[in-house]
Amino acid sequence: MCGRFVVANVGSELVGVLRVDAEAEDLPAPSYNIAPTDRAAIVLDSAKTDPPTRRLEAARWGLVPGWAKDPKIGARAFNARSEELEDKSMFRRALHKRRAVIPASGYYEWKVTDTGKVPHFIHPAAGSPMFFAGLYEWWKNPAVPDDDPGRWLLSFTILTRDSIGHLGSIHDRMPLFMDPDHADAWLDPSTENVRDVLDAAIDAAPAIADTLEDHVVSKAVGNVRNNGPELIEPVEE
Numbered sequence: 319m320c321g322r323f324v325v326a327n328v329g330s331e332l333v334g335v336l337r338v339d340a341e342a343e344d345l346p347a348p349s350y351n352i353a354p355t356d357r358a359a360i361v362l363d364s365a366k367t368d369p370p371t372r373r374l375e376a377a378r379w380g381l382v383p384g385w386a387k388d389p390k391i392g393a394r395a396f397n398a399r400s401e402e403l404e405d406k407s408m409f410r411r412a413l414h415k416r417r418a419v420i421p422a423s424g425y426y427e428w429k430v431t432d433t434g435k436v437p438h439f440i441h442p443a444a445g446s447p448m449f450f451a452g453l454y455e456w457w458k459n460p461a462v463p464d465d466d467p468g469r470w471l472l473s474f475t476i477l478t479r480d481s482i483g484h485l486g487s488i489h490d491r492m493p494l495f496m497d498p499d500h501a502d503a504w505l506d507p508s509t510e511n512v513r514d515v516l517d518a519a520i521d522a523a524p525a526i527a528d529t530l531e532d533h534v535v536s537k538a539v540g541n542v543r544n545n546g547p548e549l550i551e552p553v554e555e
Contacts, residue, residue, distance in 0.1 A: 323425035365507035381475035412453035
């Protein structure tokens with residue numbers, strides 16, 4: 319699973335290789351401790367323009383489907399198992415219509431040991447960005463007037479798959495990592511063979527995982543009120 323992640327940079331510095339056409343004005347500031355229900359930047363392709371416009375937008379972490387009665391449901395939908403998407407009404411339609419990529423600087427995972435849970439920071443070498451496969455949804459708040467732009471909530475979930483290699487020794491699930499080529503195909507709204515694209519990304523993810531580094535960090539990351547670059551610094555295990 320992925321329950322906390324880091325975005326140390328925002329805007330084009332983080333997503334340059336994804337060829338984003340437009341960036342929202344309300345993008346969140348850099349954060350070293352993004353938790354479910356927090357806002358983060360996601361990349362999506364809008365099929366309402368011709369050609370589609372690839373945008374970097376601010377969204378709430380935790381998918382809220384259009385049929386939800388209130389946004390609370392998103393608190394338990396921050397991750398989605400990539401192998402079960404077609405079987406879940408929460409994710410099925412978004413898989414075919416609303417796919418996203420979530421850029422990050424790294425993420426945290428807790429390893430269970432005999433002395434308790436130990437947080438690790440998992441990240442690419444040399445500070446390069448990483449990309450998670452995701453889904454997004456728009457939810458309309460019926461309690462807000464139609465002419466109020468705040469009526470629409472954009473939310474997202476991060477896809478996961480089983481872990482392999484050294485990451486498997488930390489946790490049995492990991493985000494579905496994507497390289498820029500798979501991310502481009504995933505975002506393309508004209509893609510018809512979505513399952514094939516997804517399966518290709520699942521197959522390619524272990525190679526990306528093998529390039530990632532990890533180290534133990536302070537247990538202070540467990541408190542969502544803590545947020546600073548010191549959280550990703552290595553500490554003695």
